[in-house]
Amino acid sequence: EPEVTQTPSHQVTQMGQEVILRCVPISNHLYFYWYRQILGQKVEFLVSFYNNEISEKSEIFDDQFSVERPDGSNFTLKIRSTKLEDSAMYFCASSAYRGSYNEQFFGPGTRLTVL
Amino acid sequence: EDKVVQSPLSLVVHEGDTVTLNCSYEVTNFRSLLWYKQEKKAPTFLFMLTSSGIEKKSGRLSSILDKKELFSILNITATQTGDSAVYLCAVTTGNQFYFGTGTSLTVIP
Numbered sequence: 294e295p296e297v298t299q300t301p302s303h304q305v306t307q308m309g310q311e312v313i314l315r316c317v318p319i320s321n322h323l324y325f326y327w328y329r330q331i332l333g334q335k336v337e338f339l340v341s342f343y344n345n346e347i348s349e350k351s352e353i354f355d356d357q358f359s360v361e362r363p364d365g366s367n368f369t370l371k372i373r374s375t376k377l378e379d380s381a382m383y384f385c386a387s388s389a390y391r392g393s394y395n396e397q398f399f400g401p402g403t404r405l406t407v408l
Numbered sequence: 409e410d411k412v413v414q415s416p417l418s419l420v421v422h423e424g425d426t427v428t429l430n431c432s433y434e435v436t437n438f439r440s441l442l443w444y445k446q447e448k449k450a451p452t453f454l455f456m457l458t459s460s461g462i463e464k465k466s467g468r469l470s471s472i473l474d475k476k477e478l479f480s481i482l483n484i485t486a487t488q489t490g491d492s493a494v495y496l497c498a499v500t501t502g503n504q505f506y507f508g509t510g511t512s513l514t515v516i517p
């Protein structure tokens with residue numbers, strides 16, 4: 294069964310460093326998403342991506358964040374100059390059609406710890 | 409201001425019990441409401457609801473949406489220990505998604 298994969302499973306970084314979280318969506322999916330979940334809190338939408346550009350982004354997704362689909366398979370989230378409060382689980386998701394009308398498949402997540 | 413509110417926050421039941429989880433929402437340009445089950449890590453999809461009054465069913469789980477009163481319920485009958493998880497409700501507007509804090513369900517043998 295096809296699945297979304299994410300690497301690494303756990304990333305530890307120093308405050309101020311840049312991190313890149315990687316995702317491989319399901320191969321025939323066209324819509325891609327990043328979410329984060331701070332420990333003990335709700336899942337929060339960050340950004341959606343379609344046709345090589347951002348479709349929607351939340352207030353959380355400021356200039357510190359960027360997304361890219363550098364090739365036909367990977368979908369990355371870059372966090373520049375990480376802060377302590379960026380520590381969270383980051384989930385990637387993909388869907389075949391626009392997310393409002395279609396199931397999203399979530400990856401297993403990357404736990405980011407900023408020290 | 410919370411756009412999606414789930415209740416109860418947590419629930420402990422015995423195997424075989426029936427549970428009802430609630431989700432109320434307040435968003436503009438509502439498109440659909442989704443239910444997810446989150447065990448250890450990633451949420452897994454359960455249902456997507458777009459129309460009022462039409463029950464979606466999968467085994468012992470069922471869900472229904474009321475777009476007039478702006479809420480949805482998720483029912484689980486004959487609960488099993490494997491149903492223990494956090495159940496998340498999310499509402500979409502276009503490509504924005506708003507999640508509730510979830511209901512933590514614990515099923516005791």
